[in-house]
Amino acid sequence: MGLKFQSKWMPDAKTKKQKRPFIIPSRFGFYFGGGILVLIALAYTYANQLIYLIAFFYASILFITMHLTNNNIKSVEISEYFIGNFFQDENGSIKVTLQNNHSKYSARFIQVDIVDFDLKTVVSEIPPNSYKTVEFSLHQKNRGQFEYSKIVLSSKFPFNLFYSWKRLTWAEDFYVYPARDGAQEPPYSSEDELSKKLDLTSAHLDSKSDNFLGHKEYTPFDNYKRIDWKVYARKNKFFVKTFETESSRICFVDFLDFFKKVPDLEKRIRQLTKWVFDAQKGNALFLIRNENDEIMFLDDRKKYEFILKKLSTLSAKDFA
Amino acid sequence: MNRLLFRDYYSLAISIFISTLLLLPDVPIWCFSLGILFWAWRLFCHVFDFTVPSRKITGFLSFLALAVILLDFRTLMGKEPAASFIIILSGLKALEFSDDSEKDFLVLLGFFLISSKFLFSYDLMYLILSLPIYALLTLNLFPSEWLKGHRTDALKYLGKVILLAIPLTAAMFIMLPRITKTLLEIPTNSRQGSSGFSDSVSPGSISRLSQSNELVMRVELFNNRFNLSELYFSGLALEKANQMTWLHLRTDEGITLSEQPVETDYRVVLEPHYKNQAFSLKGTDRMSAEGLRIYFDSSRNFRFDTYLEKKAFIQASMAGVRPLVSDAIINRNLSQPDFSNLSPEQQQQLENLIKSFKESDATAEQISKNILKHFATGGFRYTLNPGEQPQLNLYDFLFKYKNGYCEHYAAAMAQLLRLSDVPARVIVGYHGGEFNPLGNFWTVRQKDSHAWVEFINSQRRWLPVDPVTVVAPQRIELGFNMYNSIVNDLLTEEEIKNKLDGTDLVSRLSMWFDNMNYRWSTFLLEYDFDKQKDILKSLNISLGTGLIIILLFLFIISVAINLFQRRGVRKNFSELCFEEINNWASKFDLQKKDTEGPVSWQERIIGALPEKAQTFLPELNKAFSIWINLSYRQSLSLNDSKKSLTEIRKIMKRG
Numbered sequence: 001m002g003l004k005f006q007s008k009w010m011p012d013a014k015t016k017k018q019k020r021p022f023i024i025p026s027r028f029g030f031y032f033g034g035g036i037l038v039l040i041a042l043a044y045t046y047a048n049q050l051i052y053l054i055a056f057f058y059a060s061i062l063f064i065t066m067h068l069t070n071n072n073i074k075s076v077e078i079s080e081y082f083i084g085n086f087f088q089d090e091n092g093s094i095k096v097t098l099q100n101n102h103s104k105y106s107a108r109f110i111q112v113d114i115v116d117f118d119l120k121t122v123v124s125e126i127p128p129n130s131y132k133t134v135e136f137s138l139h140q141k142n143r144g145q146f147e148y149s150k151i152v153l154s155s156k157f158p159f160n161l162f163y164s165w166k167r168l169t170w171a172e173d174f175y176v177y178p179a180r181d182g183a184q185e186p187p188y189s190s191e192d193e194l195s196k197k198l199d200l201t202s203a204h205l206d207s208k209s210d211n212f213l214g215h216k217e218y219t220p221f222d223n224y225k226r227i228d229w230k231v232y233a234r235k236n237k238f239f240v241k242t243f244e245t246e247s248s249r250i251c252f253v254d255f256l257d258f259f260k261k262v263p264d265l266e267k268r269i270r271q272l273t274k275w276v277f278d279a280q281k282g283n284a285l286f287l288i289r290n291e292n293d294e295i296m297f298l299d300d301r302k303k304y305e306f307i308l309k310k311l312s313t314l315s316a317k318d319f320a
Numbered sequence: 321m322n323r324l325l326f327r328d329y330y331s332l333a334i335s336i337f338i339s340t341l342l343l344l345p346d347v348p349i350w351c352f353s354l355g356i357l358f359w360a361w362r363l364f365c366h367v368f369d370f371t372v373p374s375r376k377i378t379g380f381l382s383f384l385a386l387a388v389i390l391l392d393f394r395t396l397m398g399k400e401p402a403a404s405f406i407i408i409l410s411g412l413k414a415l416e417f418s419d420d421s422e423k424d425f426l427v428l429l430g431f432f433l434i435s436s437k438f439l440f441s442y443d444l445m446y447l448i449l450s451l452p453i454y455a456l457l458t459l460n461l462f463p464s465e466w467l468k469g470h471r472t473d474a475l476k477y478l479g480k481v482i483l484l485a486i487p488l489t490a491a492m493f494i495m496l497p498r499i500t501k502t503l504l505e506i507p508t509n510s511r512q513g514s515s516g517f518s519d520s521v522s523p524g525s526i527s528r529l530s531q532s533n534e535l536v537m538r539v540e541l542f543n544n545r546f547n548l549s550e551l552y553f554s555g556l557a558l559e560k561a562n563q564m565t566w567l568h569l570r571t572d573e574g575i576t577l578s579e580q581p582v583e584t585d586y587r588v589v590l591e592p593h594y595k596n597q598a599f600s601l602k603g604t605d606r607m608s609a610e611g612l613r614i615y616f617d618s619s620r621n622f623r624f625d626t627y628l629e630k631k632a633f634i635q636a637s638m639a640g641v642r643p644l645v646s647d648a649i650i651n652r653n654l655s656q657p658d659f660s661n662l663s664p665e666q667q668q669q670l671e672n673l674i675k676s677f678k679e680s681d682a683t684a685e686q687i688s689k690n691i692l693k694h695f696a697t698g699g700f701r702y703t704l705n706p707g708e709q710p711q712l713n714l715y716d717f718l719f720k721y722k723n724g725y726c727e728h729y730a731a732a733m734a735q736l737l738r739l740s741d742v743p744a745r746v747i748v749g750y751h752g753g754e755f756n757p758l759g760n761f762w763t764v765r766q767k768d769s770h771a772w773v774e775f776i777n778s779q780r781r782w783l784p785v786d787p788v789t790v791v792a793p794q795r796i797e798l799g800f801n802m803y804n805s806i807v808n809d810l811l812t813e814e815e816i817k818n819k820l821d822g823t824d825l826v827s828r829l830s831m832w833f834d835n836m837n838y839r840w841s842t843f844l845l846e847y848d849f850d851k852q853k854d855i856l857k858s859l860n861i862s863l864g865t866g867l868i869i870i871l872l873f874l875f876i877i878s879v880a881i882n883l884f885q886r887r888g889v890r891k892n893f894s895e896l897c898f899e900e901i902n903n904w905a906s907k908f909d910l911q912k913k914d915t916e917g918p919v920s921w922q923e924r925i926i927g928a929l930p931e932k933a934q935t936f937l938p939e940l941n942k943a944f945s946i947w948i949n950l951s952y953r954q955s956l957s958l959n960d961s962k963k964s965l966t967e968i969r970k971i972m973k974r975g
Contacts, residue, residue, distance in 0.1 A: 028424045035428055039435060043498070046399065046630055047611050049844040050438045050447075053493050058431070060488035061458070063874065064481055067881040109463050124465060158477060159461040160424055 182271030358411030581637030702792030
């Protein structure tokens, strides 16, 4: 059994690398350079000093443009690059914020190329000392854990004679969660059933249910967090709130059992994803028992995310 | 897309169209018309929203044009076929233009088109006209989206680029060695020049040339002072006569390569005329031009070894006395015309006239004077527009019409001298010109074309004589331009005086521009490889060192541009502070996570280093507070940012 649940919820710190810009003549730059050589050949043949002068002027323009194109990209950095996790067959978004560190000059016509996803856009101007955010829509057919794509910032400004680029790697991952799909109802259990079945106290089953039923007097089995202090102030006695879901809307999935019973792994994953998502949306309590017989309480966003990430990368090998 | 060119790129279209127009005098009219036709076709598509032809069609037309140019010129090499092809190609490219991405190629064609004009002319006027065209073409290299909304910004940006390019261009022009040699066997006589002379002169042909205002040459005199009436520039010697028509004899007899003048007496900047004629002042003994060989014959008539198709910069020196003439030349110039078609009475009339010139023991000089006297007193008139009279014979001119331009009188006088047994010939060239006191040079135009006579005097030397001096002395004293104005415009005495002094504003402006044009042309022509070597020599710099200086200059410019640009790049003080804190924390194996905010990280450090936190806590808190302040307050001044960084550095050093 290779399936493992990590105990820590925080990912490792990862690094980003923004490299220095490179520059080469563009295709038009090569034509332009060829044109200068033709002019020099003409000047040489016809001993024409004026054509020499014109050829030198073009060469100067070429030389200056090389610096301008390079400097146009030099002061631009990526201050934010974020790909949010999203569900398979749905659209996710990529957010890239470009920062121009120059205090005097605008950076112009910067092409942002998200290489692996073949996404491109051109930012026409980033004023000095300011930011520009661009967003892309991303669609993935496969679930899983993916690396952030390399980003290439490039520019041919001003005269399309040179192509200057900067490659940025961002050692970060994002997840494409499995598609939310399935017709089965979630396996809801009452608090009592679960307490008996899993040997849990009410404190474990503290939930964020929404339908308030009423108050009951506090017992040592109740979670102290559920004490309603306003009622205590009035009656000088401890009362706890009771909710509708406490008896009917606790969803429990025995992970191994669930996957053993159904042969179609993908279908199961999609079903479970739907339950997890619905539970998170409906603030229902969701319990999962892992391979070590540990009960996981999905009682905050990070934990939901964790289980969705786990589902994203689940494969048949994990059950071998 | 049919309207893209004239709607979004109208400035590009205008600049290329004007460049095409400027080439009108330099390419065959059919090439020019074809180029214009494609532009008209495009305009038609624009106005009536017709589909523009596909690339296949324009590609086929380009191929066809190339083939026709090849048939017409017999070659594709050379500036005329090249310019013709570029005109047609740019027209076709404009015709098929339907995509933003084709813009750059059209701009490149425009650059070639406007630059090719300078293969034909150095004229400052063309350069001034071409500057806005260059600017418009370069402006169109900017991204079109930017041009649409930020035209002023784009112009400013372009101005900066040009300002940076000018010193660099000047440095390269002055220092980079530019040797010149013909790379290919390029045909040179593929077009007719609009100045110079043909080998045959008949009555009316010079007066026709005088209708043209085409610039022929500019002449700067150094040592000798000439009056306008003495400025005769000999071009062709015509030694074979057929009635009043005179022909040039092509012969290499006694031809010698001219040496470089020891001392330059005058300098001629000769415009290309696509002939081999070199125009020299009387008494010239040596002529030389950079990149060209000049020969002279035994009569000191100078000519190039090739057809002149680029501007020539000629230096010349003068010797006092002309060489002695050989017997062969004397005999050749004595051949007399055939008068068998005249009636006996007419022949007798002519013989009587010649007898009147040939008094007993009359010298050649005396006979010449007698002929001039006959022209002065015989009721002869000078006319500016005699019309073409190729069939005119000597008898009719002398006894019937008595009316003509310089070539009539020169042809008649040379015939009369020969009939009087004095060897004579007709010389065609230029007389006078306009003096520019600002530049101290003479501007000679095609309208200054002139014909006169040379005869062999009693000392066996060629002696020039101009019959127009007696028929219309004002033509010689004032020059063609002034004479023409007086005769045609009926100028008042004051106007003539103003014109002679050159005091009116138009004349002064014209002179000033002409002077600028001349200086510009001579500067460019003079600044060749030898001049470069001279300058380097005077500075005690070898050619290799010169090249190193250029490279060094390029490097300095490069560094300067980078420094200039970097000056504005603000250091990211927030990141520098972060690095300081991070470096300190890494000593304790702590590193900030990307997902962690500054406060969370601060708490984690305190949690992980409880002992350190006890003593260092207030300072650590201060460091974090400074860092957070720097990160989130964009308006912090540069000095405050620097102070903050210094403080964090100090704190982290203590920690």
